[in-house]
Amino acid sequence: MIEIELKGYANEKIFERVRATFEFMRKEIHEDIYFNHPCRDFSKTDEALRVRIKRFNGHFEALLTYKGPKIDELSKTRKEIEVNIDNVETYIELLHALGFKEVLTVKKTREKYYIEKGVTITLDEIEGLGKFVEIEKLAKDEKEVEKEVKRLLSILKSLGIERFERKSYLELLMEKLNLSEGS
């Protein structure tokens, strides 16, 4: 599965516009623990390994996700491999034993809205970073990417978003905390 994803800087006005326009799906609280690889630097290879603890509607869910390098110039499109995990503590112990190192935890409140089949938009409030909008579509192969990126971009622009961001929340937060050299 390929995740076509675009992200833009937002503010309360843009959040209100999304809330008024699209169908509310749910509110989620994410705690994303990022790991670095024992022998390659994911910040250099543009990969990510994440344990996500997700809370919504009284549910609790945890996922382990690998994200490959971005495959498109404009968007955040990447290969994604995701599995459910039933015991967060044991998984983290396993990752440590294999030499994966915890980098940072990103805490986020996410409101999710439905645009059309397969397309969602989220209002993200990131602890320490502020407000963002993300639009996402899952695609089966890379041929669709270019066309879809243009369409998703025009939706974001129509909502008043002017500044886009290809960097992940992890990268932005690391730059802010001076944990990497940034760019």
Add this chain to the structure above:
Amino acid sequence: MIEIELKGYANEKIFERVRATFEFMRKEIHEDIYFNHPCRDFSKTDEALRVRIKRFNGHFEALLTYKGPKIDELSKTRKEIEVNIDNVETYIELLHALGFKEVLTVKKTREKYYIEKGVTITLDEIEGLGKFVEIEKLAKDEKEVEKEVKRLLSILKSLGIERFERKSYLELLMEKLNLSEGS
């Protein structure tokens, strides 16, 4: 959890003795896929990472297990971290993406017998290696290890087992196939 485990070479006579003495629990078919680490050689560090596909009584179960180095001179006692996995294919894809390399698959038929609370004995028939008996106990801390090893050893001896083996089936199979230098 610490897995105290002893293994010995067996034959049909010893198998029959176990069958006649202890309470049958179940028969399992294991397919164990072993992985090597992207940047350390598990055969040198005495660790293991294994995806086990287990079939028994019409059930299907899959586990991902990390085994740390042996911590005792006589037995196969190790630290073990184990999680259930719900989608074998996706997990294997994830391991490959992270640089873990498949080494070998060990196929085994295992009959499991109950000795007493927390102690089991298994009759293992390994494809390409033959018959073995394993006795296992899960312990909470390392203090119990020495005493328990002696007891488990005396049970195996009383069954007629004379030759013990600390090497894993993976190591034995690799030596047989000349995939490592052996010892």
